[in-house]
Amino acid sequence: MNDARPxxxxxxxxxxxxLEAALDVFSLNGFGGATVDQIAGAAGLSKPNLLYYFASKEAIYSALLSGLLDTWLDPLREVDPExxxxxxxxxxxxxxxxxxxxxxxESKLFAIEIIQGAPRIGDELSGSLRALVDEKAAVIESWIAAGRLAPVNPHHLIFSIWSMTQHYADFDVQVRAVLGAREPDPFPGAERYLEQVFTKMLTPSA
Incomplete structure (x- = not known):
């Protein structure tokens, strides 16, 4: 659909x-393992009907990724220097x-793209993502210099937050298998644990 009609x-x-069907298929199979036929079937459409909206599998994948990075960056943008x-x-x-x-x-799709070398969002990673991380790292460094946080490497702190939170999406099956009936919903416990870890790590010494 490339015309300008409403x-x-x-x-x-x-x-x-x-796009909803594609998110299911791509997050399960990755780009290489997904097919247009799979996406069309999951969407309840014929393949020709799907191709009326998106010219190719690549076009569908690009449409999903285009909004995903912004979604991922929004929480970091909200960190207030004041x-x-x-x-x-x-x-x-x-x-x-x-x-x-x-x-x-969305988390699994992003992880798959990164593991594959970020062939479609590499420019954004070294552009807008790096610029935002550098900006927030400078904020963290200013807080440390003012004695308001314990000394840490700000970039690796941000990486740690990413890995320790996204683990619960990307490795959900493993987490739930280990916790079993003791903790059928892992997220409340994860929140308490992560707050404890980061509070202890970042609180300045008296």
Whole structure:
């Protein structure tokens, strides 16, 4: 669909159904393992109908990824340089954990893209992502210099937050298998644990 005519309600519904189905298929199989036929079947559409909206599997994948990085960066953008340092960083941890709970397919899709070498979002990673991380790392460094946080490497702190929160989406099956009936919902316990870890790590010495 490349013309400039207004999109009808049915067209918007079908486009949304395709992207939802594609998210399921890509997050399970990756780009290489997914097919247009699989996506069309999951969306309840014929292959020719799907190709009316998206010219190729690549076009569908690119449409999904285009909004994904922004979604991933939004919680980091919300870290306020004027806020209380520890509370700002704990709020960031909570927001990232909430994303793992609420957007597990998106997390898996992003992880697959990164593991494959980020062939489609590499420029964004070394551009907008790096610029934002550098900006927030400078904020963390200023808090440390003012004695408001314990000394840590700010970039590796951000990496740790990513890995420790996204683990609960990307390795959900493993987490739930280990916890079993003791903790059928791992997220409340994960939140308490991560707050304890980062509070102890980041609180300045008296």
């Amino acid at each position: 999109v009808t309600r049915i067209q918007q519904k079908n486009r949304t159904a395709i 806020g209380e340092p520890l509370e700002e960083l704990l709020a960031y941890v909570r927001r990232k954990l909430e994303m793992s709970r609420d957007l597990p397919r």
